[in-house]
Each structure stands twice: as structure tokens, then as C-alpha cells.
Amino acid sequence: MTNDNAPMIEPVIKMREVSKFYGDFRALKAVNLDVAQGERMVICGPSGSGKSTLIRCINRLEAHESGQINVNGVELTDDSASHDKIRGAVGMVFQQFNLFPHLTVLENLTLGPRRVLGLSDKEADERAMTYLERVRIPDQADKFPRQLSGGQQQRVAIARALCMESKILLFDEPTSALDPEMIAEVLDVMTELASSGMTMIVVTHEMGFARKVADTMVFMDQGEIVEIGPPDQVFTAPKSQRFATFLKQILQH
Amino acid sequence: MKCIALFASLLLLTGCSGNWGWYVVDPTTPKGIINLKFMLSGMYYTILLSVTAISISVIVGLLVALPGLSEKKGWRRFNRTYVEIVRAVPILVLILWVYYGLPALSGITLNVFWAGVLALALSDSAFQAEIFRGGIQSIARGQYEAAKSVSLNYHDTMRYVILPQAIRRILPALGNQLVYMLKMSSLVSVIGMQELTRKANELSVSEYRPLEIYTVLVLEYLVLILVVSAFVRRLERKMQASEA
Numbered sequence: 001m002t003n004d005n006a007p008m009i010e011p012v013i014k015m016r017e018v019s020k021f022y023g024d025f026r027a028l029k030a031v032n033l034d035v036a037q038g039e040r041m042v043i044c045g046p047s048g049s050g051k052s053t054l055i056r057c058i059n060r061l062e063a064h065e066s067g068q069i070n071v072n073g074v075e076l077t078d079d080s081a082s083h084d085k086i087r088g089a090v091g092m093v094f095q096q097f098n099l100f101p102h103l104t105v106l107e108n109l110t111l112g113p114r115r116v117l118g119l120s121d122k123e124a125d126e127r128a129m130t131y132l133e134r135v136r137i138p139d140q141a142d143k144f145p146r147q148l149s150g151g152q153q154q155r156v157a158i159a160r161a162l163c164m165e166s167k168i169l170l171f172d173e174p175t176s177a178l179d180p181e182m183i184a185e186v187l188d189v190m191t192e193l194a195s196s197g198m199t200m201i202v203v204t205h206e207m208g209f210a211r212k213v214a215d216t217m218v219f220m221d222q223g224e225i226v227e228i229g230p231p232d233q234v235f236t237a238p239k240s241q242r243f244a245t246f247l248k249q250i251l252q253h
Numbered sequence: 254m255k256c257i258a259l260f261a262s263l264l265l266l267t268g269c270s271g272n273w274g275w276y277v278v279d280p281t282t283p284k285g286i287i288n289l290k291f292m293l294s295g296m297y298y299t300i301l302l303s304v305t306a307i308s309i310s311v312i313v314g315l316l317v318a319l320p321g322l323s324e325k326k327g328w329r330r331f332n333r334t335y336v337e338i339v340r341a342v343p344i345l346v347l348i349l350w351v352y353y354g355l356p357a358l359s360g361i362t363l364n365v366f367w368a369g370v371l372a373l374a375l376s377d378s379a380f381q382a383e384i385f386r387g388g389i390q391s392i393a394r395g396q397y398e399a400a401k402s403v404s405l406n407y408h409d410t411m412r413y414v415i416l417p418q419a420i421r422r423i424l425p426a427l428g429n430q431l432v433y434m435l436k437m438s439s440l441v442s443v444i445g446m447q448e449l450t451r452k453a454n455e456l457s458v459s460e461y462r463p464l465e466i467y468t469v470l471v472l473e474y475l476v477l478i479l480v481v482s483a484f485v486r487r488l489e490r491k492m493q494a495s496e497a
Contacts, residue, residue, distance in 0.1 A: 061398050087404045098399035102417050111413055112403030164403055 012037045012168060012199055013058060018067035020053055020223075027053045029223040030067065037167075040200045042210040042231075045220035046246060051203045054220065055170045058201070059090040072167060088116075091161035095173040097153045099145040105132070105156050106141040109163045117164070124163075131159040135189050151182030155189055162193075169193070171202040205250055211235065219243040277462040278469050288456060292469060295452035299477070302366065302441060302448060303434045306373035310434075311427070313374065314381020319411075321386045332382065339379035345440050348372040352444045369441035377434060384430070388423035389415060421492050428485030432478050439474075449473055 011034035020028040027050045035041055043051045056062040057069060060076060060083045069076040072089040076082055100108050109128035113119040119127065132138045135155035137148075145153050154174055161169055171190070175183045187209050194200060194213040204210065210217055210231055217234045219227040219242075227234055227243040238244040278292075279285035321332030342350075352368040355361055363371060392415050400410040420427075442451035453470040457463035 059402065061401065084404065084406075087401060090402075092398075092402040094395060094399065094402075096395055098393075098395035098402075100396065100399065100414055100418075102421065103413075112405065115409045115413065116404045160399075160403065 011035055012039075012072055013201075014068070014070040015054075015057075016068040016070075018054075018057060018064045018069055020050075020057060020062060020064045027223050028057070028064065031223070031225055033218070033225065033228075035168075035199065035201060038197050038199055039215050040194050040213050041202070041216045041218060042214040043201065043203045043218040043220060044205055044207070044210065044246070045226075048222075049220040050223040051218075051220045052172050053223075055092075055172060055201055055203055058168075058170060059087050059092055061092075088164075089166050090168045090170060091164050091166040092170045092172065093154070093157050093161050093174050095176050097145070097150075097157045097177070099153055099157055099160070101145050104142050104144055105137075105148070108145070108156060109160050112160070112164050127163055128159070131162045132156075134162070134192075135159045136185075149182060150178045151185045154178065154182075154186045158186075158189055158193070168199040168201070171200065171204065173203050173205075175204060175206060207235075207247075207251065219246065221246070273465060274462045275465055277456075277460045277465050288460070288466075289469070291456055292449070292452050292466070292473065295447060295449035296473070296477070298366070298446060298448040299435065299438050299450075302369055302373065302438045302446065303431070306370045306438070307377065307431055307434045309370065309374035310377035310381050310430075313378035315385050317378060317382035318385035318389065321382065322389055332386075336379045336382055339375060340383075342376065344372065344376045344437050345443065347376050348440055348444060351375075365441070365444050365446050368444060369438070369446050373434060373437060373441070376437075377430060380430060381427075384423050384426045385419070388419035388426075391422055392418050424485065424489050424492065428482060428489075431481055431485065435478055435481065436474060 013033070013035035015031055015033040017030045017032065018028055019026065019030050029050075031050075031054060033054075043054065045051045053062055057064045057076075058071060063078075064076075071086045074082055074085045074089075076086055100111070103111065106125065106128055109131065110119075110121070110124035113124040113127055114121065129138055129141065132141055135158055137152055137155055137159075140148055140152060140156070145156065148156065158174075174190070175186050178186060183206070187206060190200075190202070191209065191213055202209075202214075214231050217227075217229060217231045218225055219234070219238075219240075221242050226240050227238060234243065235247070238247065276282065276285060278289055280289060317332055317335050320328035321336075323329055323332075348369060351363065351372040352365070355363065355368070396414055396418070397410065400414045405414065438446075438448060439450035442448060442454060445451065449470060453466050457466040460466065
């Protein structure tokens with residue numbers, strides 16, 4: 001199931017017949033997916049549908065058992081050199097933020113740039129401040145994560161991913177662990193990011209966000225991509241009964 | 254501190270009954286001062302021995318713990334074998350074995366100090382390895398994933414992300430081991446190390462007042478260890494403060 005609406009250039013992420021098992025449970029069933037450079041894709045689906053597993057396979061937080069994943073021209077294999085190459089091109093924002101609790105906000109942001117990209121302390125600090133301003137919390141640079149609200153922590157996590165200046169950003173349910181009043185501030189930052197041309201894959205149930213920013217909407221159920229297309233099209237005329245039911249359930253309230 | 258004073262005064266009272274001979278360590282007499290000074294002179298080696306041994310055992314313990322966390326079965330087996338065997342040997346036996354057995358077996362002769370350090374460090378390293386393994390395992394998987402997401406390699410992930418957090422968590426256990434080590438260093442007296450216990454032994458042989466002298470020895474260890482644990486607690490508080 002490929003996406004016909006993506007621009008006709010070589011996709012930056014290519015997944016072919018990707019399968020993944022947890023014991024007997026088949027989390028991904030021969031998934032095919034293309035993501036174009038600059039594309040903004042939103043993936044939704046019921047819990048256990050394999051959407052998190054799918055994006056975690058892209059940067060090898062999970063290993064797929066069969067099929068091919070090609071990211072930024074690199075084939076993902078068991079060879080750890082391919083993991084390193086791909087992780088250099090892919091950043092990630094997690095549901096539980098996963099900030100480093102023993103480091104200040106600034107140190108959280110500069111660790112990767114200093115140790116991996118080889119930036120000097122000064123360069124790394126400057127870059128970190130640039131991105132902290134972009135997520136609108138430059139004044140929190142010297143605080144520790146636990147001193148911040150959930151929304152602020154998630155914005156720090158986004159800035160941390162941005163500091164690596166990778167081509168692709170993955171978001172794994174970035175607002176699911178947040179109190180309702182903090183969801184907006186994180187979605188605002190993500191919306192702004194979307195308009196900057198970054199390739200983004202976002203697993204979320206925030207349908208308003210999906211409608212506003214997504215080029216492509218993906219619905220997954222039971223390890224399969226059930227529906228894929230531009231949001232206008234899939235929201236107004238879902239082809240599958242499963243997606244229609246899902247939409248009804250989450251938009252009911 | 255109150256309880257030490259109480260303990261000491263109780264002993265002194267008992268001393269008045271005539272069965273005790275506190276004169277051997279009476280600081281108001283020149284003889285008592287000489288004896289006390291002699292006993293305290295063992296403090297240097299007790300501290301040096303324990304601190305050297307624990308420094309080594311922490312490093313060895315970490316190096317043994319890391320393979321225990323490996324995905325490869327062979328590495329984990331190495332960890333298990335090391336821990337199970339080393340942990341099962343009594344320290345006293347290990348001290349005697351290193352001092353007398355090692356030269357006979359390998360031709361390497363260690364002086365009393367280094368034989369003591371080696372035996373204490375070796376024995377403690379198995380416990381340190383388990384402490385480190387537990388501490389590292391307690392760090393959430395998300396921390397590893399976050400480190401991967403910014404492309405940190407294994408070394409940097411351990412050094413900058415996992416170990417700083419793990420060490421904060423295991424600090425109370427490390428303090429425990431340091432206290433334990435200070436006490437266990439007394440066993441090195443059997444091969445002639447001139448530390449606190451050895452000094453007390455020698456004095457009691459010449460003075461025929463073992464009970465009084467060993468009571469002072471108990472107090473020496475007590476004070477030493479209270480100082481150490483106060484220091485560890487301060488360190489804990491400091492580390493927590495930097496994170497709060």
C-alpha cells in the first residue's frame with residue numbers, strides 16, 4: 001500500500017513488507033510505507049495497532065524480523081553501522097519525554113551535539129539556545145527537567161531532537177502523557193515545525209493537529225495500514241469501516 | 254554521640270569495681286598516653302588499606318558488572334561465575350591465600366600491604382559488581398532510547414547518561430561497602446599489617462589487659478565509621494540537591 005500523493009521523488013523512508021513479532025503476537029504485518037522528503041505524516045490507530053512499533057522500527061529502537069527498511073538511502077540491517085547512520089538522520093520525541101534527569105535543560109540539549117557532532121561547548125550552547133528560543137523556553141536553560149511542567153519538558157525534548165539537526169523527526173504520542181492544558185503548547189511548537197519543511201512522522205490521536213498539518217494521514221489497525229491518504233479525503237470519506245468506526249469513537253466527545 | 258558517651262561511662266563505672274584495669278589506656282598518665290598513641294598509630298594503615306582496596310574494587314566491580322548486563326550469554330556467564338566464586342570465599346581465607354599461596358603458586362610475592370589490598374579488593378569487587386548491576390538495571394529503558402535517539406555510542410551512553418544516574422542511586426550501598434571494608438581490614442592483621450587491630454593485639458600481649466584495649470579498639474572503629482557515614486550522607490544530600 002504506497003502513498004500516491006507523495007511527490008514523485010525517491011522517498012526518504014521506504015518500508016517494504018516489514019513484519020515484527022512479539023512472541024506469537026504479530027505487531028506488524030508486512031507493512032509497506034513510503035515517506036517523502038519534507039512530508040508530514042500522522043499515524044493514528046487503536047492501542048496495540050502497531051503504530052508505535054512502526055516508527056520505533058525506523059530508528060531501530062525495535063528490530064524488524066522481515067522485510068526491508070531503507071532510511072535516507074541506508075538499508076537497515078543487523079549491522080550496527082547501519083543503525084548509527086540512520087540514527088544520525090532521524091530524531092525522536094517520546095511519549096514520556098525521556099529527558100536526562102541529572103542534567104540541566106541546556107546540558108540535555110548539548111550532550112549529543114558535543115559528543116556526537118563534535119561541536120565545541122560554545123557552538124553547542126549557541127545552538128541549544130537557538131532551539132530553546134524556537135520552543136519558547138530559553139529562560140529555563142539552567143533548570144533541571146523535574147523543575148519544569150510536562151509541556152515544558154516535552155518542548156525541551158523537541159529542542160533536544162532539533163539540536164541534532166537531523167532530516168527526519170519521529171514523534172511517538174508526544175502529547176499522550178500531558179495534562180490537557182499543556183497539549184496546546186506542544187502542538188503549537190509542532191505545527192510551527194511542520195511549516196519549516198522538516199520531514200515528520202507523528203503518532204497521535206490529535207485529529208485537529210492532523211487535519212491542520214498532515215500531508216498524509218495513516219490509520220493502522222492490528223499491525224496493518226488500513227487507510228492512507230490526504231486528511232481531507234480520509235476524514236470526509238473513509239474507505240474502510242474500521243477507520244470510520246475509530247473516528248466516530250475518538251470524535252464522539 | 255550520646256550513646257557513645259553512655260557506653261564509655263558505663264565501662265568506666267565497671268572499671269571502678271576493680272576487675273578492670275583502665276590505667277593501661279588512662280590519658281591522664283604518661284603510660285596511658287603512650288599506649289593510646291600506639292593504638293591510634295594504626296589508624297593510618299586502616300584508612301589507607303580500606304580506601305585503596307575500595308577504590309580498586311569499585312573499578313573492578315564496574316568492569317565485572319557491565320558484561321553481566323550484556324545481551325551476549327557468554328559475557329553474562331563470565332559475570333555470574335566471577336560473582337558466585339569470589340563472593341563465596343571467606344575474606345580471611347583469601348588474605349591468607351594471597352599472602353602465602355600466591356608466591357608459592359606464581360612466584361609473585363606481595364608485601365603485606367598489597368597482599369591485604371588485593372584480597373580485600375578482590376573479595377569486595379564481587380559485591381560491588383552486584384551493586385552496580387542492580388543500579389544500572391534500575392535505570393529506565395527510555396534513558397537508553399533517548400541516548401540512542403541522539404546517536405550516543407555505548408561508551409558515552411554509559412558515561413554521561415546511565416552511570417551518573419546509577420551512581421546516585423547506589424550511593425547508600427557504596428557507603429555501606431566502605432563501612433564494611435573498614436571493619437574487614439582488621440583481618441589483614443593476621444598477616445602482620447600494622448593497622449588498628451594489629452596494634453591492639455600487640456599492646457594487649459605486652460600489657461595483659463586485652464578487654465580494656467579491645468574496648469578502645471571498638472571505639473576507634475566506631476568513631477572512624479561514624480565519620481565516614483556522616484561524610485557519605487553529606488555526599489548523598491549534595492547529589493540529591495544538584496538534581497532537585
